[in-house]
Amino acid sequence: MVEDAFARHHAELFRYAARFTGDGDVAEDVVQETFVRMAERPPAHDTNLRAWLYRVATTVALDLLRASRRRFALVRSREHALPMGDPPPDPAALVEREDLRERVRAALAELEPRDRAVLLMRETGFAHREIAEAVGTTTKSVGTMIARALEKLSRRLPLDVGEDR
């Protein structure tokens, strides 16, 4: 069961965790602990497994945020070392992509952690009900949190390019 779940979901879970924490190494830890937890206390058979995994990953990531501000200070200090994927063809592209990464990461970091989790889960296609269960809020509040997060991000990122607001 765990092996199947891992094969099916670990990539998207890692991406979610990396976006949420802003750090690939921390995201690895989040994914690892999520599957350790699944191995130790598997969800009931009738559970929506994907939603359950995101819920656990969100809990682990949120606990990490609460657990140590020092760690995140360290993460910030080594941002230049974050993996960038395949080398871009030229330095200008590298700078451009790093700038984009930094802007997106900084904008996401300004969101309240739960708003960030809600927004990122929405991006992966979860229903409001599932998101509400994952972050421990009401279904109705999810819409409010998404709207708040999008509004805040729109002031930091080019989400309204060409729009007449």
Added chain:
Amino acid sequence: MTHLDDADLIRVLDGAAEDPHVAECAACARRRALLARRGERLASLLEAADGARRVLTLAAGRRPPAAGQSHRSLPRWSPARLAAAAVVTLIAAGGVVPPVRAWVADRATALWHAVRGREAPAAPAAAPTGRAGSSASSVAFVPEPGFFTLHVITRQAEGELVIEPAADSIATASVESGAGTGEWVVLPDGLRLMNAADASHGYRVRLPGGVTRIVVRIGTDPARLIAPADLPVVVSLQRPVPR
């Protein structure tokens, strides 16, 4: 006319609610479309800003005993428990392995507390000679019931870690014969061995019955889970010899 706010429009947009007003109101329809485009642009930005993909694989947490490891350390768990123990560590392939950093231990500690569903506890109660944060070649303290993490900073030139059951409620750890750097640090949920790669010490840890699971981490190796019923266990700390 009362228009829908952004939260309501998001609910309609995502199918979490229905409101016929949106279809009838040009202003709300425009706003809904704007919110939809924001979501699409955010998705594009996130995609473009994602870091490298990492290939993660499951690694077995239990491996055949290394040289110097006693047969007694072989697991005696049920198949279900073994299956669970097999999922311990993810290894990042493709050269994206994070360097060893001291703060990784802190992170691991926090994570283990996180998956245990509670905040990190205060220092162990009634610590006779050791408390969280203290370090020495020999420490004794009363650990919290539950998981116990043994984090060895690095593999070394030679040496073994012996983990035994304690006769009472006090956990002890000591540095035995050998040479080099080796010091125990008491953590809120376990111990960290601050050793050096060139050390040749042996180490002995005794754990009381309240410990329900022992997590042994050596450097960046996959973590290993040990059941108290399997104690005593001898874990080789020796670096693998290159062939």
